Amino acid sequence: MVSLRPYTQIDEASKIFMDPVVLSRILLHQKIIIANKREKLVNALRSIIEKSTEAVKNNSILYTVIKSIEKSWVFRAVLAGKIIVSIIYEEGTGHQEAGGIAYNRLVKEVYPNNPMVRYSIGTLLIDDLPDPLKDHIHKSISEKLKDKPPHIWLNKLVYDIYLEKIITDKGSYMYVLLGRDKFEHRYAIKIPREKSVDGKPLAVGSTGNALSELLSGLLNSLEISVLTKDDIKKLLTLEGYDSSLAEQLIHYRKYILKPRAIIMLRDTYSQEEYVEAPPMIIEEYANLGDLDTKIRKKPLNNRELLFVALRIAGALALTHLSHLVHMDVKPQNILLREDEKEPYGYAPLLSDYVGLQHLYDHMVELKKSTPEYADPISLIRGKTSYSYDVYSLGTTLYYAATGRKLYSRILVNLMTMKYIYGSPVPLRVFLLDNPELVQYAKKMELMYKEYISKKKTINTTIFIEQILKLIEDYDRKQLEELKKTINTRIAKVIMKSLSLDENTRYRSAVDFWKDLVRVTRELGYTNLLPS
Numbered sequence: 001m002v003s004l005r006p007y008t009q010i011d012e013a014s015k016i017f018m019d020p021v022v023l024s025r026i027l028l029h030q031k032i033i034i035a036n037k038r039e040k041l042v043n044a045l046r047s048i049i050e051k052s053t054e055a056v057k058n059n060s061i062l063y064t065v066i067k068s069i070e071k072s073w074v075f076r077a078v079l080a081g082k083i084i085v086s087i088i089y090e091e092g093t094g095h096q097e098a099g100g101i102a103y104n105r106l107v108k109e110v111y112p113n114n115p116m117v118r119y120s121i122g123t124l125l126i127d128d129l130p131d132p133l134k135d136h137i138h139k140s141i142s143e144k145l146k147d148k149p150p151h152i153w154l155n156k157l158v159y160d161i162y163l164e165k166i167i168t169d170k171g172s173y174m175y176v177l178l179g180r181d182k183f184e185h186r187y188a189i190k191i192p193r194e195k196s197v198d199g200k201p202l203a204v205g206s207t208g209n210a211l212s213e214l215l216s217g218l219l220n221s222l223e224i225s226v227l228t229k230d231d232i233k234k235l236l237t238l239e240g241y242d243s244s245l246a247e248q249l250i251h252y253r254k255y256i257l258k259p260r261a262i263i264m265l266r267d268t269y270s271q272e273e274y275v276e277a278p279p280m281i282i283e284e285y286a287n288l289g290d291l292d293t294k295i296r297k298k299p300l301n302n303r304e305l306l307f308v309a310l311r312i313a314g315a316l317a318l319t320h321l322s323h324l325v326h327m328d329v330k331p332q333n334i335l336l337r338e339d340e341k342e343p344y345g346y347a348p349l350l351s352d353y354v355g356l357q358h359l360y361d362h363m364v365e366l367k368k369s370t371p372e373y374a375d376p377i378s379l380i381r382g383k384t385s386y387s388y389d390v391y392s393l394g395t396t397l398y399y400a401a402t403g404r405k406l407y408s409r410i411l412v413n414l415m416t417m418k419y420i421y422g423s424p425v426p427l428r429v430f431l432l433d434n435p436e437l438v439q440y441a442k443k444m445e446l447m448y449k450e451y452i453s454k455k456k457t458i459n460t461t462i463f464i465e466q467i468l469k470l471i472e473d474y475d476r477k478q479l480e481e482l483k484k485t486i487n488t489r490i491a492k493v494i495m496k497s498l499s500l501d502e503n504t505r506y507r508s509a510v511d512f513w514k515d516l517v518r519v520t521r522e523l524g525y526t527n528l529l530p531s
Contacts, residue, residue, distance in 0.1 A: 004049060007085045008143060011099035013136040017078060017086035018098055022130050026063050026078070030122030037119055041066070041111060044119045049082055055123045056081040061137055066119045075106055078133070083140045086133070150175035150191060152275060159263055159280060163189060172197045173214055173354055178285065187260065190281040194274060203279055206268045211279060214354055218259045218281055221353035224322050225258040235321040241510060248517070249321075251530040252314030257335060257351035259283050286335030288346050291400065295331060299403040302487045307528050308334070308348050309397050309494075310516050314530070315350040316393060316509035320386045327384065328352055329392035330373040331399060343528055371413035371425070372405055377500060379416045380464055386508035393512065394497030401486045401494070406478055407434050408471040411441060419448040440471055468500050475500075489519045 007013060016022055033051065037044070044066060052062040062079045077087040089102035097105060126137050153163045154177075161179040167188065168176045173196055179189040192214060194204040202210055227235075232246035261282040269279070288294075291308065300308065312334055319326055329350070339347040369379060375391040378384040399405055414430060417423040431438050444467065451463050468475075479498070483491045493515045499505040506512040520528055 004045065004079075004082055004084055006087075006100065006103045007080075007083050007136065007140040009136060009139065010084065010086065010103060013078075013133065013140075014086040014088060014099035014102070016130070016132045016136070017076075018088060022133060023076075025128075025130055026122075026124065029124045029128040030063050031124065032120065032122045034119065034121040038069075039117060039119065040114055041117050042114050044117055045111075048079065048119070048121060051121050051123070052079040053081055056141065059127070060123045060125050061085070061129070063122045063124065064119060066117050069116050069118065073110075075102065075110075078137075080137050080140045083143070085136055085140045149194065149275070149278075150177055153177065153191070153278070158189075158278065161187065161189060161280075161282065173202065174281075179282070186285045186287070188283045188285045190283060191278045194271075201268075204269050204271055204274050209267065211264065211267060215262060215264060215279070215281070217353045218262060220322070220324055221256055222258045224318050224324070225253045225256045227253060227318060227322070232318070232321065236510075239321060239508075239510070245510075245514075248529070249314060249318060249513075252311065252318055254530075255311040255315040255347060255349055256318070256353075257283060257286070257349040283351075284337060284349070286337040286349060286351075288336035288338055290332050290336065291334040291348060291396070292331035294336065295400050295403060299485075300400045302490060302523075303525060303528070304344055305397065305401050305486060306490060306516065306520050306523075306525055307342075307344055308400065309393075309490075310513070310520060310528060311348050311530065312350050312393060312396075313509050313513035313516050316389055317513040319350075320389070320508040320510060325384060325386060326350070326353065326389050326392075328354075328370060328373075329389050329396060330370050331396050334396070369413075371417060372410050374413050376409055376412040376416070376468070377464055377502060379413055380420065380467075381460060382420075387502060387505050390497050390506045390509055390512050393509070394494055397494050398482055398498065401490075402481050404478070404481065406475070406498075407437060408440065408474045408478060411437050411444065412467055412471065415441070415444050415448050419445075419452055437474070440474065443470060487523065489522060493519055 034047070039047070048062065048064050055062045064075075064077050064079065066075045066077075068074070071092065073089065073091050075087060075089055078085045084103060087099065087102045087106070089097040089105050126134055129137065150166055150169050154166065156163060158179075161181055163177045163179045165178040166175070167178055171193070174190040174192055177189045177191070178186060180186045192203040192211060194202060196202050200210070201207070202214065227250075229246050229250050232249050233243040236243045236245055236249075259281050261280075263280045263282075265277060265279070266273070294300075312329070316326065316329065333350065333352040335349045335351050336346045337349055338345065373392040373395045375384070375388045378388045378391075395406055395409075410430070411434075414425045414427050417425045418427060427441075431441055447463070447466060447470070451458050479495060482494060485491075486494075493512070496504065496515070497506055497512055506515075517529065520526065
């Protein structure tokens with residue numbers, strides 16, 4: 001029972017639970033997943049905890065009934081994760097206990113004897129509960145969250161910054177909170193996670209330079225954002241471009257989200273140090289959210305699409321000229337900040353310069369990716385170059401224009417993640433949402449299994465060609481959607497960025513940006529060009 005604990009208001013919540021109307025509603029809405037199973041109490045509780053932990057992730061609670069074999073007593077309880085929110089104990093004689101008294105009976109009298117019991121488990125959505133019990137469920141979940149990052153920093157001062165809201169706790173490497181200083185200036189506060197989402201130590205208990213490497217990319221973004229015109233001219237010349245392009249590119253530095261401050265007091269932290277004085281990155285606050293949120297409301301028209309494309313391609317061009325590969329260009333990493341000087345009243349900012357890699361050779365190891373926006377060829381090979389970012393920006397613009405994603409290519413990437421990298425991916429869910437791709441998935445799965453089993457004898461380039469040939473027809477139909485949706489000149493540029501022939505695709509964001517500038521002028525949208 002160590003991992004189960006009572007809700008602080010268990011007595012009040014249990015009184016509500018005892019109401020026959022409330023209990024009837026639970027019984028009516030529950031989805032039964034285990035019925036009257038015979039088991040030792042300890043094993044039954046392990047199963048209950050496991051199912052309850054899963055349920056709360058899906059915004060559901062667990063209702064369980066535990067009976068003695070002799071039917072002399074029964075416990076009924078509502079759990080939210082590992083918290084017992086409500087509990088009732090009943091005997092065959094009619095004696096009844098609730099709340100803390102019932103919890104103590106279970107823990108101190110019944111549990112130590114580990115009797116044989118029969119138990120049932122049902123789950124139901126929190127929203128299906130009566131309001132009084134629903135309120136207690138939310139409070140119990142909040143109580144648990146307060147004990148852990150990032151909730152533990154909410155409504156507190158950390159380094160003289162008041163942290164007032166969690167923007168997201170879903171990032172692979174960072175928690176993001178909204179903070180403000182004593183002058184009421186607001187910032188995005190990024191705090192590296194204790195562990196990365198794949199379970200590797202990051203801020204707490206890491207060995208080596210895991211945290212330093214993570215933060216070094218942010219320093220690179222700062223370096224790019226302060227490039228001088230002469231710096232850009234030299235970089236352009238080194239890469240074989242006309243140095244006069246620096247006159248234009250200098251205006252794109254402002255579309256890179258740069259840190260205002262980085263606080264890192266040590267290379268690795270103990271849990272106590274991490275809670276009291278965590279590593280922190282202070283960035284500009286993009287008060288209009290991200291591009292993904294904007295696209296979900298409504299795809300962009302020709303003019304606004306060019307407005308966003310120009311700015312992000314220009315920011316990415318400066319990144320590539322600085323010999324850096326971003327590796328995670330996507331709508332969620334394009335943040336929107338209110339700016340009255342911009343044609344659409346906002347500035348799109350390229351963010352998440354975390355863990356950037358320098359590219360001094362032809363290719364670098366691919367260290368991070370998002371399946372929806374990853375280049376399938378690079379993902380299979382595990383190596384990438386500037387053209388990877390070009391592809392990611394191209395898929396972002398395809399989504400921005402059509403409101404749709406390149407689902408056939410996502411399927412390839414999910415297969416690659418599953419079979420080549422051994423990563424858990426939501427392949428089944430993806431196919432349920434896209435049933436027309438099931439026939440391709442079945443054939444593809446066989447090809448991947450054969451490739452893995454005969455990797456030493458099957459040429460990777462040939463394998464890639466076979467996979468891409470399989471989706472060719474479906475892929476062509478998706479790309480036709482782009483031509484139907486936007487101006488043909490803009491579509492042609494985006495199509496080139498999406499090419500699965502690396503010899504045809506733009507070699508870097510500089511070339512991509514140059515063509516976007518040309519099309520902008522041809523269409524008479526010169527007022528969209530930054531100055």
